[in-house]
Amino acid sequence: MVALAGTESDTQLIARAVGDLVRRTRFPVAFGGLARDDSIHVTSVFGARTRSLDGLVVRSGRGLGGKALLERRPRVALDYRSARGITHDYDGPVLGEGIATLFAVPIVVAERTRGVLYCGSWASAPIGDAVAAPALRVADEVAGELRVRDEVERRLSAARPAAEASVLAPAVQDELRETYAELRGIAASVTDAALRERLARVEQRLASLSRSGDVAPSDVRLSPREIDVLACAALGATNSEIAESLALKEATVKSYLQAAMAKLDASTRHAAVLKARRAGLLP
Incomplete structure (x- = not known):
């Protein structure tokens, strides 16, 4: 490895x-x-x-x-x-x-x-x-660390062909967004600070792949958990599905969504996802 x-x-x-x-x-x-x-x-x-x-x-x-x-x-x-x-x-x-x-x-x-x-x-x-x-x-702890490393390497390998494409097909973009959301979930379970930092850099690269020229500068700052929840919501996941994916309570997911929507000045989760993409916060 x-x-x-x-x-x-x-x-x-x-x-x-x-x-x-x-x-x-x-x-x-x-x-x-x-x-x-x-x-x-x-x-x-x-x-x-x-x-x-x-x-x-x-x-x-x-x-x-x-x-x-x-x-x-x-x-x-x-x-x-x-x-x-x-x-x-x-x-x-x-x-x-x-x-x-x-x-x-x-x-x-x-x-x-x-x-x-x-x-x-x-x-x-x-x-x-x-x-x-x-x-x-x-x-078991060593096995868990190896399991996370294996999964991260697998997803990085899967994402590299997309990174080389100048224009992303819709299916590739959907796969990229799903990979991004799953990487966020993996990062949330990692205790090693250096590995979390490495994952954050990879996530930023993935997010930048699908950005078009209409990305609008924004001073909006979302917390890591708010981005986690929005990334899952972007895939159409319900609050209960997001809660299960991120090992959170459903009420906590709702709270993060509401906070993200307020920061982005969005009235719905769909609008929040669109604004987050325009601001370059999500792929």
């Missing part, structure tokens, strides 16, 4: 997750990496006393992490040295770090394992809910 400009790289994303594992589970050692060529390539290690885990590559189906990769479910070895049911291809680096208990959690996106996170201890330790639950949450 190619990282979006201004966002964390894959290595940085995994490094942050590995650090979170140690902080949230209280296990002293954590490491992990994303999948490539049917193997897990460990790119981050946190809390280790040696360098034996650095650069570890775990093949699918081999060792504890390889089983987690293949089976798409967490695997645990309470006594790694004597653990049955796994191959011991990686005893050298794991036992070289002195790890006794090891917990491997897959990062699963759309039923495909995209990586594995490990946490371990130098002494045998039980893996109860106090450890398992936060480890699973960290893996």
Whole structure:
């Protein structure tokens, strides 16, 4: 996966997750990496006393992490040295770090394992809910970030042909407007500030694609949520459909619409959309 400009790289994303594992589970050692060529390539290690885990590559189906990769479910070895049911291809680096208990959690996106996170201890330790639950949450958070990146990249790729056209056909313009509205919805769920800023720049580019020469200068300033709601309304969505799309209450959607209409001096949502387009606020 190619990282979006201004966002964390894959290595940085995994490094942050590995650090979170140690902080949230209280296990002293954590490491992990994303999948490539049917193997897990460990790119981050946190809390280790040696360098034996650095650069570890775990093949699918081999060792504890390889089983987690293949089976798409967490695997645990309470006594790694004597653990049955796994191959011991990686005893050298794991036992070289002195790890006794090891917990491997897959990062699963759309039923495909995209990586594995490990946490371990130098002494045998039980893996109860106090450890398992936060480890699973960290893996889910990474999966969510990867899912958002995948969707953004997909929509950017779909929008690029339209950006190259000097005149947009009606069907292309409709697709562009739908893409813009969905990007606004994605951006609303993103917590990474750099990624939100990147999305905002993409949205501005999309909005500018369909602007004609009759764009009128305007000092109207709509809030991000007012633009979100208007972008959905431009597609003909009802208040309840907008509320569901943006995870808002219907009354909140109505309030945002009314505020946008007042700022644009429009008596209907349709008029508000037209004025927002003329002002270059919507595609």
